[in-house]
Amino acid sequence: MNRLRISLSCILSLIIFIGYTPNAWGFCGFYVAKADTKLYNQASQVVIARDSDRTILTMANDYQGDVKDFAIVVPVPVAIEKEQVRIGDPKIVERLDAFSAPRLVEYFDDNPCQVYPASETPPPLPAPAGGAPQSPPARSTLGVTIEAQFNVGEYEILILSAKESSGLETWLKQNGYRIPSGASQLLQPYIRQKMKFFVAKVNLKEFNKSGYESLRPLMIAYESPKFMLPIRLGMVNSKTEQDLIVYVLSPKGQAEVTNYRTVKVPSDSEIPLFVKNEFSDFYKAMFQNAYTKESKKVAFLEYAWDMGSCDPCSAEPLTVEELKKAGVFWLKPNEGTNVFISRIHVRYTRDKFPEDLMFQETANRKQFQGRYVLRHPYTGEMKCPAAAEYKRSLKQRSEEQAQTLSQLTGWRVEDIRQKMKLVSDRSEPFWRSIWTD
Amino acid sequence: MLKDARDYQILFLSLFLVLGIGTRDWTLHPEFILVAIATCCLTQWVAASLKYFIEVDNKDARDNGNTEGLIDTKNLADVFNFSLVKPAFRSAIITSLGLSLLLRVDHCSTMVLAGAIAISSKFIFKIKDKHFFNPANIGIIAVLVLTQDAWVSPGQWGEDWWYLLLFAGTGGLIVKKVGRWDTTAAFLGAYALLEAIRNFWLGWTWDVYWHRLMSGSLLLFALFMITDPRSIPNARISRYLWAISIALLTFILRNYFFIPTAVFWALFALAPLTIVFDSIWQAPRFSWQETSPSFTENLTLDLAIAPKSAPQMEREKSQVG
Numbered sequence: 001m002n003r004l005r006i007s008l009s010c011i012l013s014l015i016i017f018i019g020y021t022p023n024a025w026g027f028c029g030f031y032v033a034k035a036d037t038k039l040y041n042q043a044s045q046v047v048i049a050r051d052s053d054r055t056i057l058t059m060a061n062d063y064q065g066d067v068k069d070f071a072i073v074v075p076v077p078v079a080i081e082k083e084q085v086r087i088g089d090p091k092i093v094e095r096l097d098a099f100s101a102p103r104l105v106e107y108f109d110d111n112p113c114q115v116y117p118a119s120e121t122p123p124p125l126p127a128p129a130g131g132a133p134q135s136p137p138a139r140s141t142l143g144v145t146i147e148a149q150f151n152v153g154e155y156e157i158l159i160l161s162a163k164e165s166s167g168l169e170t171w172l173k174q175n176g177y178r179i180p181s182g183a184s185q186l187l188q189p190y191i192r193q194k195m196k197f198f199v200a201k202v203n204l205k206e207f208n209k210s211g212y213e214s215l216r217p218l219m220i221a222y223e224s225p226k227f228m229l230p231i232r233l234g235m236v237n238s239k240t241e242q243d244l245i246v247y248v249l250s251p252k253g254q255a256e257v258t259n260y261r262t263v264k265v266p267s268d269s270e271i272p273l274f275v276k277n278e279f280s281d282f283y284k285a286m287f288q289n290a291y292t293k294e295s296k297k298v299a300f301l302e303y304a305w306d307m308g309s310c311d312p313c314s315a316e317p318l319t320v321e322e323l324k325k326a327g328v329f330w331l332k333p334n335e336g337t338n339v340f341i342s343r344i345h346v347r348y349t350r351d352k353f354p355e356d357l358m359f360q361e362t363a364n365r366k367q368f369q370g371r372y373v374l375r376h377p378y379t380g381e382m383k384c385p386a387a388a389e390y391k392r393s394l395k396q397r398s399e400e401q402a403q404t405l406s407q408l409t410g411w412r413v414e415d416i417r418q419k420m421k422l423v424s425d426r427s428e429p430f431w432r433s434i435w436t437d
Numbered sequence: 438m439l440k441d442a443r444d445y446q447i448l449f450l451s452l453f454l455v456l457g458i459g460t461r462d463w464t465l466h467p468e469f470i471l472v473a474i475a476t477c478c479l480t481q482w483v484a485a486s487l488k489y490f491i492e493v494d495n496k497d498a499r500d501n502g503n504t505e506g507l508i509d510t511k512n513l514a515d516v517f518n519f520s521l522v523k524p525a526f527r528s529a530i531i532t533s534l535g536l537s538l539l540l541r542v543d544h545c546s547t548m549v550l551a552g553a554i555a556i557s558s559k560f561i562f563k564i565k566d567k568h569f570f571n572p573a574n575i576g577i578i579a580v581l582v583l584t585q586d587a588w589v590s591p592g593q594w595g596e597d598w599w600y601l602l603l604f605a606g607t608g609g610l611i612v613k614k615v616g617r618w619d620t621t622a623a624f625l626g627a628y629a630l631l632e633a634i635r636n637f638w639l640g641w642t643w644d645v646y647w648h649r650l651m652s653g654s655l656l657l658f659a660l661f662m663i664t665d666p667r668s669i670p671n672a673r674i675s676r677y678l679w680a681i682s683i684a685l686l687t688f689i690l691r692n693y694f695f696i697p698t699a700v701f702w703a704l705f706a707l708a709p710l711t712i713v714f715d716s717i718w719q720a721p722r723f724s725w726q727e728t729s730p731s732f733t734e735n736l737t738l739d740l741a742i743a744p745k746s747a748p749q750m751e752r753e754k755s756q757v758g
Contacts, residue, residue: 165640189639225695253588258697259648261595298595354644360697362588365543 049249049327053225056327060093060217071201075190077224079147080159087153088217092325096247098315100303100343102370104279109378112390142167154207158199162191180236230356241349248342251330254364255342257299265300270373272401272420285409297352303343304368443527450534472545473533476552481529484560535573543586551576569711571668578705589698594653621659623677627684658700675714683707
């Protein structure tokens, strides 16, 4: 019982850009600036490797400002000790992103007078941003207790517990953290749930020594039945839409959000060929469109797959070594890779997502991927009666693709037709589509 | 119009399923729905037949002092005589629709198991001819525990106001039909109060509170599951206590044990309390078509106009006899 009560807790939040666009990292949680620098967070990525109550959480961020101004405050379920915190490998998050990203696939028509398999375009990947370190905080009372204080890599970490939110706010301010106004009120529920606060900032000396240009992900291991991400704190200093991509790794099956709907992104649509050159624009427009259609209050499932394979692959499956670096702790030698990944993309705002995200893992092992199809017409010489029929079908197919693309993205169908060079085709007399000879 | 309140339930649950498939992109498979309906009806039929034969045998034994020739050919033919066997197909369909709405499975076999356990429970877990587990609920809990491929998606109904209105409106209608609206009110009232106190104490803004209550799954449960008049306590006072207990346990399981499917576990754990409460507070038990003084106050004309000649009533009488 005691443990359960303690477990009132949580984790953290983050976000990301999507799909094929070069991703930037961003700690969501909420930023606490050490100086008067304008801070913002646009996108974060979180990896949650979870088996029953055990969790390894990796938080990656797209922090763009000066590293010396970087700080985060994340409510955590239980007190965290030094050995429960590690520096993650940024490449692993990139790998997970690449492996699970929505993908474009191509097919080539066969000679109609007689179709090949697909190839897919792999997504490019994120790169973190950089900066420099800071001075240690002082101690004071105010009902704030420093449960632990340690350095991990370039980070200086404090685990705080507090009695009153105003005390915590004052303490943070006195110690040079710049708290967004309104944060105090939001800290209270976490304090009352007996959560601890994981506070991290950058040790400049260590950071410079490390030779990295950007902040590396932080990993925390803990045990708690509470399976959630506290996004509320992250919304204190941001009124705009924030993107969070959560990669849930589970031995069981697909993860879903329990207090908001989880909806699959539109998938398996056949779209015009020109999208190949603007896939990131396409995906952003399509996602925004789907997001708006769902009244901006659902979580999107972009990928759900057993990590032993992929089809088509946008990146090679992660090796056992890479999975372990991603936090997967249940693999045993010679027992294969029993890991199911769910990529959940949440675009949230304060008004539509009042409550922190709660998750559950389900037994659902149905695989799903965001996948968009290009079909190249056959361009070789065609000499047979079927060729005329094939050419006619191409026109209809192009028009259907234009309509589909318009519906998916909200782009004007006229513009699409223009790009597809369909305009002239449409002026053909209608009878020609049937009387061809 | 529809003669049996259960027809309304079937109608509304079907409507929700159609809406669910049409507007929510669930992992709802029509074939699983068909499997659930088929399994529940078949189990109901088989169990009702068995019950009939056992009762006939016992009656024969009492009448003739003859315990031999348990099932003769004539009796076997009776299996197909629904007016004798009286399988309650309506109830079975309601259970299967409830399962289809709430339960998600990967394989048909799991749905078959859920349906079979749900209906069998009515014939097994009963005292004085009253079953005390909600069939769909026990079916869900059973497969959650016994199989690896079943789950419940509490978030999949979303929290749109539109759904709230639809659920509340139609659900309210139904519970008025069956006369147990007080259970819904007591459950929702108690749960909403507990959540409000917690929200206030934690200091969350009130939109968090509303978001927690606006869950379609919670309403579906409150309006269609804990109102099943056949398995809940008979006396009004005991229904209040029973519903409040479930609300309290749900609250604890959800907020302190972090179980997303808290409501179903709460109902499952507290269902046997029905027996205890019924023995403490006695009141005429519910039947689908009969009116009885204990609940006419709630349902007035709807049940009063229901025909008393329906098969169920005969069954009730025969059970009494």
